[in-house]
Amino acid sequence: xxxxxxxxxxxxAMHAQAATxxxxxxxxxxxxxxxxxxxxxxxxxxxxxxxxQRSVLTPLSAEWDTLRPWQxxxxxxxxxxxxxxxxxxxxxVQNRLNTWSRMTPYERENARKRFQKFHSLxxxxxxxxxxxxxxHQKLPEQEREKMRKQSGEVYYDPELD
Amino acid sequence: xxxxxxxxxxxxxxxxxxxxxxxxEKAQRLSMRVLKQLENGRNQAVxxxxxxxxxxxxADGTLSHWVSWADHHRVAMxxxxxxxxxxxxxxxxxxxxxxxxxxxxxxxxxxxxxFVDKGFEPALNQSASL
Amino acid sequence: xxxxQELSDFLQNVERRAFKQTxxxxxxxxxxxxxxxxxxxxxxxxxxxxPVTEYPMxxxxxxxxxxxxxxxxxxxxxxxxxLLSSFGTQSDDGETRDPLxxxxxxxxxxxxxxxxxxxxxxxxxxxxxQKLPARQREAFVLRYWEExxxxxxxxxxGCSEGSVKTHCSRALHTMAAxxxxxxxxxxxxxxx
Numbered sequence: 001x002x003x004x005x006x007x008x009x010x011x012x013a014m015h016a017q018a019a020t021x022x023x024x025x026x027x028x029x030x031x032x033x034x035x036x037x038x039x040x041x042x043x044x045x046x047x048x049x050x051x052x053q054r055s056v057l058t059p060l061s062a063e064w065d066t067l068r069p070w071q072x073x074x075x076x077x078x079x080x081x082x083x084x085x086x087x088x089x090x091x092x093v094q095n096r097l098n099t100w101s102r103m104t105p106y107e108r109e110n111a112r113k114r115f116q117k118f119h120s121l122x123x124x125x126x127x128x129x130x131x132x133x134x135x136h137q138k139l140p141e142q143e144r145e146k147m148r149k150q151s152g153e154v155y156y157d158p159e160l161d
Numbered sequence: 162x163x164x165x166x167x168x169x170x171x172x173x174x175x176x177x178x179x180x181x182x183x184x185x186e187k188a189q190r191l192s193m194r195v196l197k198q199l200e201n202g203r204n205q206a207v208x209x210x211x212x213x214x215x216x217x218x219x220a221d222g223t224l225s226h227w228v229s230w231a232d233h234h235r236v237a238m239x240x241x242x243x244x245x246x247x248x249x250x251x252x253x254x255x256x257x258x259x260x261x262x263x264x265x266x267x268x269x270x271x272x273x274x275x276f277v278d279k280g281f282e283p284a285l286n287q288s289a290s291l
Numbered sequence: 292x293x294x295x296q297e298l299s300d301f302l303q304n305v306e307r308r309a310f311k312q313t314x315x316x317x318x319x320x321x322x323x324x325x326x327x328x329x330x331x332x333x334x335x336x337x338x339x340x341x342p343v344t345e346y347p348m349x350x351x352x353x354x355x356x357x358x359x360x361x362x363x364x365x366x367x368x369x370x371x372x373x374l375l376s377s378f379g380t381q382s383d384d385g386e387t388r389d390p391l392x393x394x395x396x397x398x399x400x401x402x403x404x405x406x407x408x409x410x411x412x413x414x415x416x417x418x419x420x421q422k423l424p425a426r427q428r429e430a431f432v433l434r435y436w437e438e439x440x441x442x443x444x445x446x447x448x449g450c451s452e453g454s455v456k457t458h459c460s461r462a463l464h465t466m467a468a469x470x471x472x473x474x475x476x477x478x479x480x481x482x483x
Contacts (some may be wrong), residue, residue: 068361070321074263081264089268096267103277105319108263111276114285115266118276126270129282133275136282147280170456173463177435180466183413184420184436188311195324199306202328206302210335211295 043069044076053079059097067101075101193243293343301346302331309354312432315420316358326361330354348447351433355447412475419466426450427465430458 046054046064056079057064064072078097082090100108118126136144191199267273279286293301306327314323330353338349420428426448433444434455445452 068322068325070325077262078264078267081262085264085268089265092269093264093267096273100263100267100273103273105317105322107277109319110279111266111273112261112263114276114279115269116261117285117287118269118271119261119265129275130270132282133271136275136278144278144280147283148278149280151279151283151286173460174435176463176467177431177459180416180463181431181435181438183416184311185308187413187417188308191307191310195310195320196307198324199310199327202324202331203299203302203306205328206331206335207295207299209332210298210339213335213339214292214295 043067043072049076052083056082056094057097059094060101063101071101292340293346297343298335298346301343301350302334305347305350306331308436309350312436313354313358315417316425316428317361318421322361326354326357330357333357347437348439348443351437351439351447355429411473412470415469415473415475416466419469422469423462423465427458427462430455431462434459 046061049057053076054061057075060067060075067075075097078093082093085093103111118129121129266276269276275281276285309330310323310327313326314320317323317326330350333353334346334350338345341349420431423431429448430444433439433447434441439447441452441455444455448455
């Protein structure tokens with residue numbers, strides 16, 4: 001029983017810490033586990049969002065009410081991180097929101113994994129990839145499809161269950 | 162021949178059942194979070210059904226499931242402690258994982274299409290932790 | 292007319308595998324939970340007068356329809372869907388194939404952390420299940436996991452009994468082939 005209370009109070013302390021930063025976790029679509037056991041938060045309609053949220057998520061205003069609750073939550077996570085970025089990054093986010101929202105959950109999951117790898121590279125390596133992407137885009141679609149087929153599968157993470 | 166066909170079908174059926182048994186076994190081992198969500202969904206459906214039938218809500222009927230789930234005090238407390246530990250671990254993870262969140266993905270030098278396209282730079286397909 | 296207790300018992304019995312089945316089909320746990328909860332409500336809401344004996348098939352049908360709704364409502368434009376649709380979507384058994392079916396799925400068997408053969412087998416099976424065309428997966432799940440008869444499966448899927456057998460056969464061949472590819476032998480061998 002003592003152990004339980006120790007863990008409990010430890011958790012409360014950490015939770016308070018996280019709350020001052022961000023309680024929302026921007027986690028993967030697949031296999032995500034939230035800090036709270038309950039998922040019963042009703043989905044917020046567009047009109048119920050704060051001004052800040054709406055200003056960030058403007059590109060999604062038309063389709064917002066068609067998004068599922070968990071999709072809206074993901075977008076709200078993006079809105080929450082938005083202020084942490086410089087203006088250049090913020091502009092990119094706005095430009096790319098629609099594309100992102102229309103991808104399948106599977107595509108988004110793959111993108112997250114590959115982005116994690118990208119993020120671990122040095123600035124020089126990242127710049128190198130930027131150049132490579134420009135070249136890659138010039139290739140005909142058939143060629144790119146071939147490369148997709150030949151590439152290895154994206155690394156599979158066992159579900160945290 | 163008819164007999165051969167039947168044998169073949171029988172083998173296929175047996176295979177199918179065995180595979181399904183494995184899948185079902187895994188399906189029984191779900192996280193507490195998922196089980197709780199399923200229970201919530203179930204209770205909502207049952208309440209809706211009860212309203213439709215026009216009968217009085219059987220509080221025992223709804224509660225009994227919760228009670229049977231947390232039947233043994235010890236198991237429930239252990240489960241709760243475990244859930245708290247997992248939550249603590251995940252909070253810790255989240256605090257360090259900020260810079261690879263979706264927002265930063267979208268703000269990156271490369272567009273999301275580059276990250277979706279696993280044919281582009283296949284080296285990215287390998288986990289960062291490897 | 293099923294009682295609320297019967298509904299509750301039924302849902303409690305079916306919910307875990309319904310969740311996993313849906314997750315394999317839509318490849319996303321959040322969406323799967325959404326869909327299953329939706330389906331539970333629909334069963335209670337729209338069919339309050341049905342006897343409990345009809346629940347298994349009814350619930351499966353509701354699940355499948357809700358899954359289809361989900362894909363349609365998302366207005367999802369897979370980057371490759373538009374491309375694939377231009378190559379034609381007619382499958383060889385004459386049924387229209389969902390272009391999203393042909394998307395690649397992570398092959399979990401490459402996970403270096405899974406050394407135990409047992410769990411590796413399961414992982415390959417799960418991968419195979421996700422890789423199957425939707426109709427084959429549906430037939431397999433209803434026939435072997437939900438333990439419906441061929442006739443019941445055909446009724447649920449709205450196709451002929453012959454189609455059901457074909458779908459199941461192909462599904463099993465694919466799984467057996469993938470298991471063999473990973474050097475895991477047949478399921479039968481492993482269980483002896």
